[in-house]
Amino acid sequence: MVVLSRLLHVAAATVLSQDCFLCGAPAGRRPICDDCRAELPWHAESVCPVCALPTADGGVCGACLRRPPGFDATWVAFDYAFPVDVMVKALKYQHRFALAGLFADVLVVPDGVDLIVPMPLHPRRLAERGFNQAVEIARPLARRAGVELMLEAVSRVRHTPSQAQLGRDERERNLRGAFVGARRLDGARVLVVDDVMTTGASLAAVAAVLKANGAARVENLVVARTPTPL
Template sequence: MLGHALNPHCAFCHLPRISGYPLCEHCHADLPWLLPEQNQPLSNHVNSLSAFAYRPPISNLLLGIKFGKNLHELATLGELTSTGLLPQLEQIPEAILPVPLHAARLHKRGFNQALELARPLAKQLGVPLLTDVIRRSKATQPQTELDSAQRQYNLRQAFQLDKPLRHKRLAIFDDVITTGATTRELASLLLNNGAEQVEIWSCARAILRQSHELTP
C-alpha cells in the first residue's frame, strides 16, 4: 500500500509499524482478536466468522467511522479485518455481499462502511463485491431501540432482491454483528432465491449483552 510505504509509523501510535502492515507489534497484539470458539453459528444453516470482539479500540474506530470522523481509518480497519478473517476461512465464496444501507441513509452518510471494510478482503480473495443485487427496501427503525422480538419484526422484508442471483456460495459481510437478526434475514432471502451456501462475516461481533447498546 502506497500510503503505508510513505508512513513508517503504526496507524495507532508512534512506534515503527510491522513491514507491509498498518500497525506496530504492540498495537497488533493488543487488538481484541476474536477466538475461534467465539465464532458461534448464527443458526443451523448459517456459519459466522468475525475478526474481532466488539471492544475498544475496534468499537471506537467503528463508531467514529459511522459518524464520519475517522474515515481515513476505514482502509486500516479493512486491512485488519482481512488479517483476522483470512486464516479462519475454510473455503472461498464466489462473491461477498456487503449488507446494503437504505438509500436515504447511504445518501446522508456518503458511504457504506460494510462495503468499504470488505474491500481489502475481496481484493485478497479475488472475488467480486455484490453491490446491486440486494436493496434495503425499508428504512428500518434503529435496532438499538428495540428488543429481540421487535428487531425480527422490524427487519421483516427489509431487504429485496433486485436481480437474479448468479452465485451459489456467498459471504454476507457486515461491520458489526450483534444479535445477528439483520444478517440472518438477509441470509434467508439469499437461500430462498437460489443461494446454496451462505456464511456471515463481519469485522466485529458483540460478545457481551451491554455491547448491543452501542451498535446499529
C-alpha cells in the same frame, strides 16, 4: 468530496509512514502498530459455528439448535470491545479508510465461496455517510480471494430506526421487508461481509432474501461480534 477524501486517505496510508491510530507510535504504512495489534480483543476460538458465540466445545449453541437463523455459518475476527469499537466508529464516522484495510487483512474468505455480498445500506444512510463501510472492507477481501464482489445482490429498501437498544425479536420486527433481492443466485455459496454483528437479525434478514433468490448457502464474515446472544 467523500470519494476524493477516501482516495486521499488510501493513497496516504499506502505511500506515507503514519502514526498508530491507537497509541501514536510510528506504525510504518499500517494504521496501527504491532504492539497495539497484538493487544486487540481477538474473538474466542471455541465458538458456535453458526452464530460465532462462544461455546465450551465449539459445537452448535442451544439458541441455534432451538431457533436456527437464516444463515449457515459465521466467522468473526474480534470481540466488539475497546479498542475495536473505537476503530469501527472511526471508519464509519471519521472516514478513517485505512482501518477498512486492516479489518480486511485479518479476515479470511473461506474456500469455495462463489460471491461476496457486503451488508447494504439504505440510500438515505448511504447519502448521509457518503460510503458503505461494509463495501470498503469487502472490496480488498474479494480482490485478494479472487471472488466476485456483488453489490447489487441485495438492496435495503426500508429505512429503519436505530436498532442499538433493541433485542432480537424487536430487531426482527423492525427489519421485516427492509431488504429485497435483485439477482438470481441459484446454487451459489454466498459470503456476507459486515462490520459488527449484534443479535444477527440484519444478517439473518439478508440471508433469507439471498436464499429466496436461490442461494444454497449463506455465511457471514464479520469484523467484530458483541457478546449479546442470539
